[in-house]
Amino acid sequence: MCDTCGCDHEQSHTHSHETRTVDVNQSLLKANEDAAVSNKKHFDDKGILAINLISSPGSGKTTLLEKTIEALKDKISIGVLEGDIETDLDAERIRAKGVPAVQLTTGGACHLDSAQIHRGFHSLEHQLHGKNLDVLFIENVGNLVCPSFFDLGEHVRIVLISVPEGHDKPVKYPKAIRTSQVLIISKSDLVQHFDFDLHKIKKDALALNPSLKIIVTSAKTGEGMEEWIDFLIHRLHR
Amino acid sequence: MHEVSIALGMLDELFRIAQENHAIKITRVKLKIGKMSGIVTDSLKFAFDAVKLEHPLLSQAEIVIEEVPLVYKCNDCHVSFNAADIYFPACPECGSGNLQLVSGEEQHIESVEVEI
Structure with missing residues (x-):
């Protein structure tokens, strides 16, 4: 091997390696985006509505899912x-x-990616025994930053912000708001106990994403659950 | 810390680009990162410099990042303007808040310099 450049030639060869600039102009996340396109096509072919839930840890994603399952199972x-x-x-x-x-444990990574969804969905299919799904919920790792970078091939991205987290979260985590179609403000039963400005959070979120749908919910009192379920059913039959 | 995942994904793309161009070495990678992309450029550089070392093809690759400013266009008077941040600019001409983002969310590999 040549000592100068590490190529396969003998040492004595003339160094005529050419430097060339290759125009690429593609997303840094292309590998994930390609896998997301393939996931989405798979969901579309099967008529499945895929929903990606993102939020901080403890905002109530799993509780929302439990209540949704109770209402729609x-x-x-x-x-x-x-x-x-x-x-x-x-x-x-x-x-x-x-x-x-199906549980997807990332072993440390702070978000799911499309390759994990691909594998996870196939192992979920084993549990279905040929039955088709209407809705696939993907509950992302609790984190309001990184999941917003990774398209999973979902049709709808929903971001939850719970009342105890504070009304300043949209402006602090703009990407989560800008890349989602729905904002669920959860734990609304706690508004009276916190200095939480419902008007401000809605105004800020809509300034970041004017087409955002906002639903205020409480799994405890049931507030907003009907609106949420109606949204889901409507989206499913669209 | 999504920058490590992004750097790892970037490695795969760079290997593909190197192979397509029969490159023996990648010497420079030019990225365009928008001010509002959410990617911390220092973290991305740090992550890339850490993961590249395992790969002779990339170990000498230098990463060059062009930060793209946040530019809005006013939907009412059609003026374009640079904004310092996203919270929440108004059009400097007419004061409207009805704006669209023109640039600032980029997260692209623009070009790669290879040795063949």
Whole structure:
């Protein structure tokens, strides 16, 4: 091997390696984006509505799913992919509600990517025994930053912000708001206990993303649950 | 810390580009990163410099980042203007808040310099 450049030639060869600039002009996340396109096509072919739930840890993603399953289990077929860094606690909670769930543990990574969804969906299919799904929920790893970078091939991205987190979250995490189609403000029963400005959070979120749909919910009192379920059904039959 | 995942994805793309161009070495990677992309350029550089070392093809690659400013266009009077941040600019001409983002969310590999 040549000592100068590491090429396969003998040492004595003339160094005529040419430097060339290759125009690329493509996304840094191309590999994930390509896999997302393939996931989406797969969901479309099967008539599945795929929904990606993102939020900070503890905003109530799993609780929202539990309540959604309770309301819709007898009407539509639901499957869940649960993303977490460790444990299958959340998949267990979902299975306890009687719907198939696959836990995706990232082992440290703070977001799901499209390749994980591809693998996870195939292992979910094994639990379905040929039955088709109407809705696939993907519960992302609890994190308001990184999941917003990774398209999973979902049709709808939903971001949850719970009242205890504070009304300043949209302006602090603009990408999560800008890349989502729905904002769910959860734990609304706690508004009276926190210095939480509902008007401000809505105004800021809409300034970042004018087409954002905002639903205020409480799994405790049931506020907003009907609106949420109506949204889902409407989106499913669109 | 999504920058490590992004850097790893970038490696795969660079290998593909190197192979397509029969390159023996990648010497420079030019990126365009928007001010509002959410990518921390220092973290991305740090992550890339850490992961590239394992790969002789890339170990000498230098990463050059062009930061793209945040530019809005007013939907009412059609003036384009640079904004310092996203919270929440108004059109400097007519004061309208009805704006569209023209640039600032880029996250692109613009070009790659290879040795063949």
